[in-house]
Amino acid sequence: MTPSPSxxxxxxxxxxxDIEGKARGTVPEIPPEDLIRLFRHMLRMRVLDQxxxxxxxxxxxxxxxxxxxxxxxxxxxxYALRPTxxxxxxxxxMGVSLWRGTTIREIVCQLIGNRGDVLIGRQMPCHFxxxxxxxxxxxxxxxxxxxQAMGAAWAARILKHDxxxxxxxxxxxxxxxxxxxxxxxxxxxxxxxxxxxxxNQWAISVPLKLQTASESIAVKAVAYGFPGVRVDGNxxxxxxxxxxxxxxxxRRGEGPTLVEAVTFRMGGHSSSxxxxxxxxxxxxxxxxxxxxxxRFRSYLEGRGLLRAEEEPGWTxxxxxxxxxxxxxxxxxxxxGIETMFDDVYKEVPPHLEEQRxxxxxxxxxxxxEGAFPL
Amino acid sequence: MPQMTMVQALQDxxxxxxxxxPTVVVLGEDVGRNGGVFRVTEGLQAEFGSERVAxxxxxxxxxxxxxxxxxxxxxRPVAEIQFVDFIYPAFDQxxxxxxxxxxxxxxxxxxxxxxxxxxxxxxxxxLYHSQSPEAYxxxxxxxxxxxxxxxSDAKGLLLASLAGExxxxxxxxxxxxxxxKEDVPEGRHTVPLSMARVARAGEQCTVLAYGAMVxxxxxxxxxxxxRGWSVEVVDLRTLVPLDSETVLESAxxxxxxxxxxxxxxxxxxxxxxxxxxxxxxxxxxxxPILRVTGYDTPFxxxxxxxxxxxxxxxxxxxxxxxxx
Ligand SMILES: Cc1ncc(C[n+]2csc(CCOP(=O)(O)OP(=O)(O)O)c2C)c(N)n1
Ligand SMILES: [Mg+2]
Numbered sequence: 001m002t003p004s005p006s007x008x009x010x011x012x013x014x015x016x017x018d019i020e021g022k023a024r025g026t027v028p029e030i031p032p033e034d035l036i037r038l039f040r041h042m043l044r045m046r047v048l049d050q051x052x053x054x055x056x057x058x059x060x061x062x063x064x065x066x067x068x069x070x071x072x073x074x075x076x077x078x079y080a081l082r083p084t085x086x087x088x089x090x091x092x093x094m095g096v097s098l099w100r101g102t103t104i105r106e107i108v109c110q111l112i113g114n115r116g117d118v119l120i121g122r123q124m125p126c127h128f129x130x131x132x133x134x135x136x137x138x139x140x141x142x143x144x145x146x147x148q149a150m151g152a153a154w155a156a157r158i159l160k161h162d163x164x165x166x167x168x169x170x171x172x173x174x175x176x177x178x179x180x181x182x183x184x185x186x187x188x189x190x191x192x193x194x195x196x197x198x199x200n201q202w203a204i205s206v207p208l209k210l211q212t213a214s215e216s217i218a219v220k221a222v223a224y225g226f227p228g229v230r231v232d233g234n235x236x237x238x239x240x241x242x243x244x245x246x247x248x249x250x251r252r253g254e255g256p257t258l259v260e261a262v263t264f265r266m267g268g269h270s271s272s273x274x275x276x277x278x279x280x281x282x283x284x285x286x287x288x289x290x291x292x293x294x295r296f297r298s299y300l301e302g303r304g305l306l307r308a309e310e311e312p313g314w315t316x317x318x319x320x321x322x323x324x325x326x327x328x329x330x331x332x333x334x335x336g337i338e339t340m341f342d343d344v345y346k347e348v349p350p351h352l353e354e355q356r357x358x359x360x361x362x363x364x365x366x367x368x369e370g371a372f373p374l
Numbered sequence: 375m376p377q378m379t380m381v382q383a384l385q386d387x388x389x390x391x392x393x394x395x396p397t398v399v400v401l402g403e404d405v406g407r408n409g410g411v412f413r414v415t416e417g418l419q420a421e422f423g424s425e426r427v428a429x430x431x432x433x434x435x436x437x438x439x440x441x442x443x444x445x446x447x448x449x450r451p452v453a454e455i456q457f458v459d460f461i462y463p464a465f466d467q468x469x470x471x472x473x474x475x476x477x478x479x480x481x482x483x484x485x486x487x488x489x490x491x492x493x494x495x496x497x498x499x500x501l502y503h504s505q506s507p508e509a510y511x512x513x514x515x516x517x518x519x520x521x522x523x524x525x526s527d528a529k530g531l532l533l534a535s536l537a538g539e540x541x542x543x544x545x546x547x548x549x550x551x552x553x554x555k556e557d558v559p560e561g562r563h564t565v566p567l568s569m570a571r572v573a574r575a576g577e578q579c580t581v582l583a584y585g586a587m588v589x590x591x592x593x594x595x596x597x598x599x600x601r602g603w604s605v606e607v608v609d610l611r612t613l614v615p616l617d618s619e620t621v622l623e624s625a626x627x628x629x630x631x632x633x634x635x636x637x638x639x640x641x642x643x644x645x646x647x648x649x650x651x652x653x654x655x656x657x658x659x660x661x662p663i664l665r666v667t668g669y670d671t672p673f674x675x676x677x678x679x680x681x682x683x684x685x686x687x688x689x690x691x692x693x694x695x696x697x698x
Binding site: 086088117118119120122123127129130131136137139141144146147148149150151152153154155156158159163165177178180181182184185188189342343344345346349350351352 | 397399425426428430431433435436438439440441442443444445446447448449451463466467470471474475476477478479480481482483484515516518538539540568615616618
């Protein structure tokens with residue numbers, strides 16, 4: 001990216017661990033048992049993503065988008081929140097729900113869209129939402145969750161709650177008009193919201209340099225009158241440090257922050273995407289060296305908190321849990337046709353009752369075979 | 375009972391809601407200190423504070439997206455769009471988000487947002503201050519679409535919208551904002567949604583109308599009466615979910631149906647009404663169903679009165695169906 005001469009310098013990128021996993025900066029205060037929980041959660045995401053992608057390859061679920069390479073950004077940002085804080089996720093933040101207490105079984109049911117799915121098959125895979133853990137149902141429409149996060153933060157302020165709202169976005173979403181609207185309102189009203197951007201360098205096949213001429217995404221915050229910080233998104237400790245500061249600031253009533261976590265989408269955009277069409281293997285190899293899991297593993301081993309022989313057991317446990325979840329989920333029937341007509345409105349109006357009766361009389365339609373193209 | 379214009383009645387409704395329910399908030403451009411460009415929110419900020427009656431930046435997607443977030447969190451926001459012609463930046467938030475939140479979360483989350491917007495022509499507003507886009511919203515599952523035609527209904531329907539759990543697109547016929555004063559019940563006066571009103575009873579022909587086309591249709595019905603024709607005017611009040619009972623009952627009784635709206639004809643709400651009557655009551659009909667509508671052109675400035683249906687045009691349609 002060639003910076004234009006008039007552009008302000010990019011805010012420096014926060015890092016705690018270098019790519020070897022050596023602590024270079026001040027290590028944020030985190031109890032050792034939490035460090036292990038964080039690591040195990042990142043591992044959980046990695047293994048779940050692999051298993052679900054292969055489930056998709058076998059044609060057992062319709063679509064999947066991995067967060068592989070982004071586990072530190074997801075987990076670290078989730079860790080910085082309280083359970084009472086609200087989360088407005090985008091595509092790659094299923095791990096946030098998982099961190100906050102959604103089970104693997106619930107996730108697998110959502111991916112299949114069966115009767116056990118919290119969303120009863122209403123949304124395509126990876127559009128998870130769980131009221132129990134205050135993650136809000138997102139649509140596929142990029143950026144739309146951001147004004148909503150802003151509005152929820154506004155409501156929390158009006159109701160004098162100390163809730164913080166977290167709006168996640170990708171680098172692509174930073175170009176949306178909704179990002180602009182949300183940031184602008186949040187700045188004007190100094191709302192308790194954190195915009196957490198997972199800059200994974202790509203929006204499907206469009207690289208960051210075609211997304212913005214800005215030197216960073218974080219710098220955009222300046223125009224809205226609040227701080228933007230750029231953090232190494234593959235360094236879970238740096239992510240926690242930056243997000244905590246942003247969340248605390250919001251909770252103190254000092255207004256929003258934009259956190260840009262610089263990371264990389266190691267896989268395709270989704271199960272339907274072939275990234276070799278548009279990006280070089282060298283770039284991917286370069287980011288493999290910065291793998292967030294490996295980096296954190298080295299750090300924990302260095303501190304004597306993790307022994308190499310422990311991990312295979314954890315992976316095995318995870319695989320067993322996922323295997324059992326798949327088995328249970330695949331045994332569940334699809335939602336009944338009658339469910340389609342609920343929740344359009346609070347009460348089902350007569351015209352929908354009528355359509356429900358008709359749909360039930362018509363019975364099941366023809367199934368569509370094949371994969372989703374995007 | 376106090377006499378009020380529609381503007382006063384709407385303001386009264388908002389005041390009652392703000393007073394009774396601490397979760398009600400009002401947001402929009404110029405709604406605070408200035409009281410809204412049509413003065414619907416006049417005095418509310420002074421009475422309830424700038425937190426509950428908030429001026430926003432000029433950004434409709436921010437207003438509606440923000441209102442969605444507020445509603446998710448537990449407030450009952452009333453979002454004002456200054457003119458419905460400027461609602462399109464928020465169209466995505468309305469259609470993709472507001473309308474679908476309850477369904478896509480399988481009932482985990484709901485969005486009781488009322489989006490208020492003045493609509494329609496007849497005030498020399500030109501292309502971008504005159505349009506009637508109700509059909510876009512009627513086509514979207516999950517939204518309720520409400521359009522009052524009298525001060526008393528405006529108050530009652532707005533309070534009913536605010537008391538419900540579903541998002542409502544509340545379109546106000548700005549041309550009627552100050553044309554008529556009538557008795558409006560004080561306090562918490564509500565008019566249930568999805569209940570049409572017979573604005574004028576009649577036996578031989580039904581005119582289906584809403585918003586600013588109701589008085590136009592009533593005027594046409596009066597002229598028709600001079601010719602000895604008994605015309606019923608049904609004011610739909612809520613387009614979605616529609617009170618199809620009242621519509622069909624009237625159509626079956628009179629056997630002749632004329633539909634009036636100022637929105638363009640093609641795929642206008644009149645097409646839906648015509649299909650409904652044709653599907654359910656065709657054997658009772660003695661004449662084709664006719665529509666009197668705006669044209670399939672952009673809304674003209676100088677020629678707005680040629681564009682808008684008026685009483686003579688409605689009367690022509692009545693004449694036509696009466697000739698069968
Ligand atoms: C408004 C909108 N336009 C286009 C798309 C299709 N689409 C889905 S994801 C995506 C790229 C998103 O990129 P980014 O925000 O960086 O998130 P990432 O996928 O990298 O996590 C696009 C173009 C969409 N879902 N919504
Ligand atoms: Mg991206």
